[in-house]
Amino acid sequence: MSDPVLEVRGLTKRFGALVVSDAIDLTLRPGEIHAVIGPNGAGKSTLIAQICGGLAPDAGEIRLNGRDVTALPTRARARMGLARTFQISALAMEDTVLQNAMLGALGAAGNPWRFLAPVLSDRGLRKTAEGALDRMGLSDKAGHRTAELSHGERRQLEVAVALTLTPRAFVMDEPMAGLGAEGGARMTALLDRLRHEAPILLVEHDMDAVFALADRISVLAGGRVIASGPPDAIRADAAVREAYLGDADPGDGA
Numbered sequence: 001m002s003d004p005v006l007e008v009r010g011l012t013k014r015f016g017a018l019v020v021s022d023a024i025d026l027t028l029r030p031g032e033i034h035a036v037i038g039p040n041g042a043g044k045s046t047l048i049a050q051i052c053g054g055l056a057p058d059a060g061e062i063r064l065n066g067r068d069v070t071a072l073p074t075r076a077r078a079r080m081g082l083a084r085t086f087q088i089s090a091l092a093m094e095d096t097v098l099q100n101a102m103l104g105a106l107g108a109a110g111n112p113w114r115f116l117a118p119v120l121s122d123r124g125l126r127k128t129a130e131g132a133l134d135r136m137g138l139s140d141k142a143g144h145r146t147a148e149l150s151h152g153e154r155r156q157l158e159v160a161v162a163l164t165l166t167p168r169a170f171v172m173d174e175p176m177a178g179l180g181a182e183g184g185a186r187m188t189a190l191l192d193r194l195r196h197e198a199p200i201l202l203v204e205h206d207m208d209a210v211f212a213l214a215d216r217i218s219v220l221a222g223g224r225v226i227a228s229g230p231p232d233a234i235r236a237d238a239a240v241r242e243a244y245l246g247d248a249d250p251g252d253g254a
């Protein structure tokens with residue numbers, strides 16, 4: 001089996017007496033979508049924050065392409081190819097879709113934006129941005145103001161911005177949130193293709209999307225991974241059904 005792109009070992013985080021990450025082990029392998037699901041308060045957001053560098057774990061290790069990044073800041077992890085998506089506020093609403101794709105990539109790569117004009121006429125960067133927009137189904141919107149995009153299209157643009165960085169791994173926090181049936185179906189199809197560019201760690205409440213997309217699913221409950229495996233095994237897992245009692249039923253489209 002190929003080496004994991006992202007590897008989490010023994011990750012532990014406490015808030016006072018509350019253990020929100022309890023010795024979590026997780027891997028993300030090339031070409032896969034690995035979904036992390038769990039009831040509200042299970043510790044999904046806290047896990048993502050530690051993986052991306054916004055929150056320091058109390059114990060454990062995070063490796064990116066074999067390198068220990070546990071002590072590195074968010075920006076350094078991003079430069080190494082860890083792409084977190086859906087920080088919607090990062091988009092400049094008055095700029096065009098293409099400008100966002102170009103400038104977003106530049107900003108996330110840690111470059112200052114002060115030489116704005118030369119950047120916007122940089123042909124290499126423009127080509128990269130256009131390629132990313134194309135892959136996210138936004139070519140025909142390139143010249144539009146970002147404010148004119150629908151909610152779903154803005155989410156597609158966030159992924160396009162991440163794509164311009166040539167990511168090695170995506171971490172996606174609820175990419176389906178707020179999308180209707182049509183937008184959700186479009187995003188599902190796009191993510192399905194995207195996994196071949198970089199594997200995706202997908203935290204998502206939309207069980208239809210999770211079970212349609214995931215190669216593997218890990219279930220968090222009370223900060224612990226209570227089950228991990230292919231969708232069929234997770235659907236049949238008694239501990240998972242127990243954890244979801246009174247919450248969304250995994251795999252039943254709730």
Ligand SMILES: Nc1ncnc2c1ncn2[C@@H]1O[C@H](COP(=O)(O)OP(=O)(O)OP(=O)(O)O)[C@@H](O)[C@H]1O
Pocket residue numbers: 015018020038039040041042043044045046047
């Ligand atoms: N900064 C904090 N200080 C104290 N407790 C916190 C802090 N952040 C999160 N928690 C607690 O940690 C637990 C896990 O929260 P987290 O947001 O990671 O769960 P989640 O699985 O993402 O939930 P949801 O699906 O509702 O977003 C919760 O009980 C939450 O109240």
